[in-house]
Amino acid sequence: MFKKIPLHTQIIIGLVLGLIFGLVVIKTAIPNSFTLDYIKPIGTIFINSLKMIAVPLVLASLIVGVSNLGDVSKLSRIGGKTIFTYLCTTILAVSIGLILVNVFKPGTSLPAETRENLMSLYEGDAGSRVGQAAELQKQSPLQPLVDIVPDNVFRATTENAAMLQVVFFAILVGIALLQVQKSKADPVIAFFDGMNEVIIQIVNYIMMIAPYGVFALMASLIVEIAGENPDSAVQLLMALLKYSLVVLGGLFTMILIVYPAILMAFTKVKYKDFFKAIRPAQLLAFSTSSSSATLPVTMKQVEEELGVSEEISSFVLPLGATVNMDGTSLYQGVAAVFIAQALGMELSLTQQLMIVLTATLASIGSAGVPGAGLIMLIIVLESIGVPAAGIALIIAPDRILDMFRTIVNVTGDATVCTIVASTEGELPDGLIRKSNPLTPNE
Secondary structure (H helix, E strand, C coil): CCHHHCCHHHHHHHHHHHHHHHHHHHCCCCHHHHHHHHHHHHHHHHHHHHHHHHHHHHHHHHHHHHHHCHHHHHHHHHHHHHHHHHHHHHHHHHHHHHHHHHHHHHHCCHHHHHHHHHHCCCCCHHHHHHHHHHHHHHCCCHHHHHHHHHHHHHHHCHHHHHHHHHHHHHHHHHHHHHCCCHHHHHHHHHHHHHHHHHHHHHHHHHCCCCCHHHHHHHHHHCCCCHCCCCCHHHHHHCHHHHHHHHHHHHHHHHHHHHHHHHHHCCCCCHHHHHHHHHHHHHHHHHHHCHHHHHHHHHHHHHHCCCCCCCCCCCCCCCHHHCCCCCCHHHHHHHHHHHHHHHHHCCHHHHHHHHHHHHEEEEEEECCCCCCCHHHHHHHHHHHHHCHHHHHHHHHCCCHEEEEHHHHHHHHHHHHHHHHHHHHHHCCCCCCCCCCCCCCCCC
16 A cells, blocks of 8 residues: 555655654653664665765766767767856855845844854854865865866765766766777676666665655654753744745745746746656655755656656766755855844945855855755855854754755756756657757747
């Protein structure tokens, strides 16, 4: 009977039951240790399973995707469209965040006592993030380019945080396969194509435990936020509710207005069909807070439900999971201004434009894993002269907001993938225009 329930429904059930279970634990005599020792490990296993296949999936799918493009000129065309569209959506996301935070000014309503409590509560955590960001700031402005090129490709494939290096190597291999003798290239392409199919099958196995993994993740998250003093946790979260609502307002603006408008302009994919197709990926993004971990499911849904060709999805989506972080960029814009407002600092127009630039660039180097956005936020804060320790003010709700902004990251990847497929004529008949796909609909 349970098998007949659609996957996205199973995941929703897991989310709701996990939330209820977590609330029951913090309101009753059930020890928190039970959830953290016996429930949370199931969620950890689920996330680790997805992370386990993230690197081999990116490596195999990108090599196959690039090599299947047929020639370097097509790669250049598709790559140019992809990167340009990603940059446009990221800049738009940051701008929306800045508009909302300047209109509603959530930082001005933060009580001084709450500010002091938060700063003291998260001082240690904030300090560790500041240290990591300080190391990044000492680097050369060209260090991100240096970091893209691995000194040891085998070591790069053992670290999910080095995904950009894997992407670089995979694209190089794909380009090389386009230019070597066909008889030599075909066996290599066939190997990686087969590996890609095997990994997709492993994804199907992992998704069988998705509802249980999501249940465990949600239950343990509620318990960890509450700690030993649930009332204190509620007070802190309520004090930051206005800030959280501004962030969520921006994120939902992207999902419900911006992305649908872009889809309507450049494709014939219906709004309802698109979100129905990627719903399992969105729900998984919500529970894992990792666009990299969600990548296998995003690819599966875009290919099977939207009909995007594997040639396009295997190039655009892995690249998007690495460099396209619309939700993270929007959050960084809101958080930076909120912290400045809470600390009584006025930001000039120039400083806010600097936020747009820095957040856009920071999103490219931000790893698609939980918590990476906080480190990049510190760089944004430093660029406008706001004390980096101010991130202590927004750490409390960050884990929950991270779940929502990951949905935006994944949705943005799928949107751009669909648009690129449409402009390349790689969507099924009836979903795209046959005339001039680069021209928006009338």
